[in-house]
């Protein structure tokens with residue numbers, strides 16, 4: 086064959102081991118050629134067709150390669166037979182070149198028989214019969230002699246390092262019984278912790294990959310890497326385990342997931358996925374995969390890996406600044422959502438719609454609580470419900486609420502008030518109830534107000550009774566805490582037998598009244614005892630009420646005392662104007678309409694009784710009003726007050742015990758009252774002019790507290806001037822008063838009352854008592870200021886105990 090021919094060149098190129106372009110077959114042939122060359126030997130029989138120098142007939146390789154130096158050209162191609170001197174045997178080697186001893190020794194070991202007809206031939210040294218076979222060639226290639234399975238799969242150094250990687254998973258190697266070591270490990274059904282692969286499966290794949298890696302090292306000069314052997318075995322085992330026919334999709338997905346994970350770890354940008362099952366790809370690209378799909382979590386994980394979401398999060402979390410930015414972004418989004426939800430009232434509207442829908446499917450019952458009962462008296466339940474509802478916090482949440490300033494003492498307070506259009510929702514014992522107010526059309530609001538309770542029929546039986554008990558308790562508590570504003574009821578200007586009320590805000594207290602301190606203390610303790618005396622009165626069979634007669638000249642503080650009592654007790658005041666009554670029945674009706682915890686007042690009773698004008702109210706009507714049978718039908722815990730300028734000309738029947746329990750005298754001012762007034766009006770407890778004032782009082786001069794009070798108010802900027810003006814008034818106008826009976830107002834009083842120069846009160850500077858008298862229009866007589874003022878002990882010694 087032409088060595089320069091195309092095929093010869095291609096063959097050479099292909100068989101060149103160093104060439105990267107060599108094919109696998111070429112490499113194998115080349116490698117195989119070397120092995121075959123190394124294993125072939127020349128069997129010399131006659132020695133005629135064996136080259137002495139070039140053939141390997143001594144087991145040392147061609148002798149030519151073992152010598153150095155020139156030798157004769159004619160001896161270059163001699164055969165073994167020619168070189169040997171058969172006559173003389175090997176000892177007479179017929180060549181001119183002297184061979185080394187070790188070569189000579191080997192030559193002598195080769196038996197040559199020149200007499201035989203058998204020609205020389207090639208033989209394979211791996212077998213005794215000289216014939217070639219793969220097994221012996223393989224053994225020769227390994228240069229290790231006979232290779233045992235123990236050595237191959239366990240003892241050989243690279244293999245041992247494989248088992249060291251997975252040593253904990255398998256049974257320790259058994260030197261005596263290799264087969265049972267293989268068997269036991271290969272049949273192990275234990276599952277690996279991470280991949281849930283049976284150990285036996287993994288073992289088999291490790292053995293298999295050791296074999297492959299070893300062959301690759303021998304025949305391809307590949308690197309033997311224990312770790313990659315284990316990884317490959319693991320991957321194959323996982324693949325095999327999960328690719329069982331009963332759950333192909335799951336197994337393939339799992340395999341894919343592991344592959345993606347591995348690819349990510351290695352930083353691979355592009356990954357080509359080959360799988361046997363199209364459904365795997367379909368599942369991953371399926372846009373409407375339901376969450377309930379058994380493979381959903383796995384698919385999402387794969388998608389995640391493909392989209393690299395996790396790396397995005399990792400990337401973000403790695404950087405602190407980015408982390409802060411992300412947190413801020415989340416907060417911003419939450420804030421915007423919150424603003425949108427709350428500003429638009431979306432949540433509120435949804436809740437409300439839900440409640441309306443819910444209520445729509447329930448049967449409700451309605452209960453009315455009218456303001457007036459059938460006898461047209463105030464319904465106490467209405468009052469309590471009103472107090473209760475106004476105390477509910479839900480009144481603020483209502484859609485419709487009236488905002489008004491407080492009618493009570495603190496008029497700057499803004500109070501929430503129910504509106505007829507308003508519905509208040511209240512919760513009690515897990516039930517929801519609704520309250521709203523109704524006003525009958527065509528009638529005045531105050532006459533026809535009604536609270537309506539709407540309650541689910543299902544809840545009614547369970548909560549109605551306890552709910553009203555709860556309302557009672559809360560309303561009573563509010564009243565006791567004094568949260569309730571006091572009211573002043575009047576029968577003036579109203580319809581027949583009807584009360585009209587206004588907030589009672591009189592500032593007078595028992596402390597601000599100029600009164601003997603002993604008397605004041607007695608009155609206080611009497612009132613306190615009365616408050617606690619409910620059972621005592623019941624035991625006696627008496628109505629729990631107490632009557633006071635306040636008598637004394639005009640301007641001595643009777644009305645102020647009533648106000649102070651109301652404030653002290655926390656009672657409403659019912660002020661009866663007798664002239665507005667049309668008859669006794671009218672009077673009785675009014676009495677019936679009074680409520681507990683109230684003071685019923687009739688002022689200037691003496692004047693009314695002395696009056697010659699015909700009125701509807703008779704004397705007996707007044708007697709019955711004060712202590713008749715009707716009183717037992719009225720509200721308890723009541724105080725009745727009657728004021729007079731003098732009781733001297735009054736029928737004693739009217740003042741008998743029971744009708745009047747306590748008589749309190751309100752005298753003109755004495756020095757001690759003056760000092761009290763000076764202290765409260767001028768802020769002066771002592772003054773150099775006090776001795777002079779005392780002297781004048783001792784000489785019998787006197788003025789009413791109202792008169793002195795006005796002088797002090799008018800001169801309040803200068804205490805000295807105020808006291809001087811009082812002295813002056815006492816000397817000029819008050820002198821000689823107080824002796825004899827206290828006179829009543831004359832008919833002309835009305836003309837002087839508060840008119841004319843009444844404006845002079847506002848004037849700063851000294852005022853004469855004439856100005857004051859013009860205001861009060863009184864003829865005053867001297868009064869014995871030292872007389873016994875408090876007659877209660879005589880009248881009703883046990884009252885209030």
Ligand SMILES: Nc1ncnc2c1ncn2[C@@H]1O[C@H](COP(=O)(O)OP(=O)(O)OP(=O)(O)O)[C@@H](O)[C@H]1O
Nearest residue numbers: 597598599638639640641642643644645790791794
């Ligand atoms: N004892 C007192 N202490 C303090 N202030 C008094 C006293 N008496 C009267 N005043 C003052 O005089 C004014 C009139 O008092 P008040 O109306 O209570 O007297 P009154 O006895 O009821 O008079 P009238 O019989 O004319 O109604 C009030 O502004 C009150 O502040």
